Amino acid sequence: MTEFRLERLNRHRFEKQSFDKAIIVTGATENHAFHLPMGTDSFAAYAVAEETAKKVDGALLLPPIPFGVSDQLMPYPFTITLTAETLSQVVYEVADSCLVQGINRFLLINGHGGNNSAIDVAMRRIRRQYPDVKMAASLAWWISGPKLLSEGTFEKDYGIGHAGEAETSTALYVAPDCVDMDVARGEWPQSPKEIRLLTTIPETSKTGATGDPCQATAEKGRLIVTALAEYLAAFIKEMDRTGWDFAREDWSFLDHS
Numbered sequence: 001m002t003e004f005r006l007e008r009l010n011r012h013r014f015e016k017q018s019f020d021k022a023i024i025v026t027g028a029t030e031n032h033a034f035h036l037p038m039g040t041d042s043f044a045a046y047a048v049a050e051e052t053a054k055k056v057d058g059a060l061l062l063p064p065i066p067f068g069v070s071d072q073l074m075p076y077p078f079t080i081t082l083t084a085e086t087l088s089q090v091v092y093e094v095a096d097s098c099l100v101q102g103i104n105r106f107l108l109i110n111g112h113g114g115n116n117s118a119i120d121v122a123m124r125r126i127r128r129q130y131p132d133v134k135m136a137a138s139l140a141w142w143i144s145g146p147k148l149l150s151e152g153t154f155e156k157d158y159g160i161g162h163a164g165e166a167e168t169s170t171a172l173y174v175a176p177d178c179v180d181m182d183v184a185r186g187e188w189p190q191s192p193k194e195i196r197l198l199t200t201i202p203e204t205s206k207t208g209a210t211g212d213p214c215q216a217t218a219e220k221g222r223l224i225v226t227a228l229a230e231y232l233a234a235f236i237k238e239m240d241r242t243g244w245d246f247a248r249e250d251w252s253f254l255d256h257s
Contacts, residue, residue, distance in 0.1 A: 004053045007063045019060035021105035021236070022098045025049045026091065026119060028068030028112035031076035033163035033209035034185065036171050037178035038078060042066050044167070044225075045111030047174040048141050051229030052109070056236045060103065065090060069114040075202045084118040091122035099130060105244055107236060108137040116140075134244040138232055142166050145224035148231055153223065155215045161186075162201065164211020166224060173221025186212030 002017065003009055027042025037043070046064045053059040070081040082090075095106060110119060116139050123135050138144060146158035146166045159165030164186060171179050188211065189204040191197050201208060231254060238253055239245075 004059055005050070005061050005063075018058060019103060020058040021107065021240075022060045022062055022095075022103045023049050023053055024062050024091065024094055024106060024108045025064035026068060026087070026108065026110045026112070026115050027064050027066050028070050028114065029066055030068070030070040030073045030079040030081070030112070031208055032167070032171075033207050033213070034183040035180045035213065036163050036168060037175055039066065039178075040163070040167060040171050040175075041068065041111035043175045044170045045109050045141055047170070047225050048138070048145070048228050048232070049109045051225055052107070052232040052236070055229065055233035056240070058240075059107075059236065062094065062098075064111075065094070068112040069118055070112065072114060072200045073202075073208070075200060076208055084121070087115060087118035088122040088125075091119060092125055095122070095126050095133075095135075099133065104130065104133045105239075106133070106135045107232065108135065109141065109232070110137060110139045111141060113140060134239070134246070136235070136239075138228070141224070141228055142170070144231070145170075145228040148227040149220075149223055153220060155212060157211070159211065159216075159220070161188075161209065161211020162205075163207075163209040164213055165216045165220070166211075168213035168216035169218065169220035170224050171221065172216055172218040173225060176218060181213075181216075184213040184216075185209060186214060188212075 025045045027045050029038050032040045042064045049061055053061045067080055067082050069084050069087055070079050073079040143160055154165050185207045186209050187207055
């Protein structure tokens with residue numbers, strides 16, 4: 001396999017290849033109930049990114065950013081959080097460094113929902129400063145991946161939740177030695193349909209999980225990673241073919257990935 005992971009490339013090997021786009025991964029280091037590792041969001045997003053990069057030419061996979069905006073989980077041990085302003089600046093400077101090096105096409109794969117506002121600000125800032133840059137983002141692998149699978153794969157609601165069935169399945173696939181299923185517990189915290197509660201997870205969840213992880217399997221995790229990587233790779237290939245022209249009426253090619 002040709003090496004595309006930046007941290008594993010030396011200058012000699014890097015200069016023998018040609019990269020025209022970069023994949024940025026944003027993760028988190030935060031509590032995931034009792035049974036999942038603190039790095040679940042980073043592990044999962046990076047696994048999707050690796051599988052995506054394998055399927056396309058010229059994609060440089062950057063090392064994952066391991067800390068995110070996790071203030072909602074700070075009451076639990078051992079969560080580490082950045083402010084949204086800090087994460088936004090980090091994403092901006094990573095992309096800016098790539099631009100200096102000659103790469104101006106980006107796919108960002110995000111592993112944690114709390115990062116979304118910071119990513120949005122960073123991407124808008126980059127676009128204002130560099131209008132020719134093309135950027136796209138997969139903001140929620142734990143939602144997008146399960147929704148690409150056949151109905152009935154998961155017990156309820158596509159397995160979506162914090163440390164629920166989808167996340168636990170993915171952790172069992174990418175980091176099985178870090179998962180303790182004997183202490184996995186789930187619950188479904190309730191909230192009003194049309195009101196967003198600005199609260200912390202400990203205020204609404206007894207376990208720190210939302211959803212039920214008990215039906216998770218490594219095979220379901222493999223399916224999530226594979227399906228989303230195929231979807232993202234299909235997107236990149238079509239963008240490369242059409243000069244990253246986003247002005248199109250038909251995106252149905254992604255329906256068949």
